[in-house]
Amino acid sequence: MDLGSGGAGAEVLARAMTDVSLAERLILASRSIGGRIVFTTSFGLEDQALTHAIFRAGLDVHVELVTLDTGRLFPETYEVWAQTEDRYGRRISAVSPDRAGLEALVSAQGINGFRHSVEARKACCDIRKVEPLGRALAGAAGWITGLRAEQSAFRAAVPLAVQDSGYGLIKLNPLADWSRQDLVRYVADNAIPYNTLHDQGFPSIGCAPCTRAVRLGEPERAGRWWWEQESKKECGLHLVPTQTTQEPSHDRVA
Template identity: 40%
Template sequence: MMGMFHDLNELQQELEHQDAETILNWAFTSFSPEEIVIACSFQIEDQVICDMAIAGQHDVSILTIDTLRLNQEIYDTIRLFENKYGIRVQKIYPDSEEIQKMTAEKKENSFLNSKQDREACCFFRKVKPLAKSLTGKKAWITGLRREQSYNRKCIQKIEQDTRFNIIKINPLADWTLQEVWDYIKKQNIPYCVLYDRGYTSIGCEPCTRPATDPADIRSGRWWWETDSSRECGMHEK
């Protein structure tokens, strides 16, 4: 398999012109079911990826990180989604001892103390559990789109994820938000009701609000941080 990645640039150029279904087909034929996983945060983009992969009759493994601070509406969406497709999503949890230690030292809402404490919370609740669940995998698939933020505008449809030492596949990199919604509606995918209440990006309950800037769909995330990259660390290289 890795022989295919001798020239990642070449592969990037090749896949750049392929549509999302073709990229997913390529991914699931290039990696065995044990080697590849879809990470789904139950935002609409990730749900498109899951629906497409299931429709393509791939042997799909889907994981979600339950930070233990999610909105109830996300848990409701997970249940509806599992029922629609007759699947079970693998829930990944933070290490309880680490969370206890962090909250004992820094209080329950430590993320409000400073950016450093916020990033530590994201690290223990999201990044570290994800890293653990990706151990032994060769590729992960995400619903990232270039349009989502300044930080994401350079993502490739396939890239080397140096943070987790794994291949990262972003089949929706060039999709618009409208295309995502069109797909969600067409496939009747049960999406999180918070989208109907002004949310445009959904993270943990205490750290997410409806978008404060309509032009910036991640503006409702960590809204109190003025210098925020609006990233939790899972998608930084």
């Protein structure tokens, strides 16, 4: 497939990925993008489905699996990480925060200083997640994520593929049009290891101090940074389209 360049190339790929299976979407992306492709997993339900599809299709020779180990993850997350490696017989690489930057952050904020203000929380996310992601994606041509449009109103316009101007690559969201029910069914049907926190009311799982179970009727991401009265429950990793046009504009999610 000739992807062309820039946003137009991503749109060509997005159209080709429509109405095909998850495995076909991943195979199509791996064949269409020339260069290194990185899949960043946080071991949530979406990422476990993608991990299964990547390994079962033999795409791990084309796709590098990486996780951002923030140092504040739930014990259950580390457990499913180990279970996943055992299940598929593969290692998943970890990228950790820069030591000097993290030590300076904790010295300035205190260990839980991120609760003092939105700015302090964003500074913590920058050190523990955004900067490591930049290193993980350095030199990559494609980036696979588990974003779904149904996860929040702010993610409603997430496309199957988009040119990410911030990281200079094609960002792939193969589950963009999947519902939560689609996801649960796929994981159950394939007996995929999953984080047991999902059984305890955690549809979205991040760092332990920053995630709680959601209440009945709350959106999936309501449990993230719950002490903040904001509609955008994000950490700064993603550029999300603000409109669907030939050349989509983006907001850095904060």
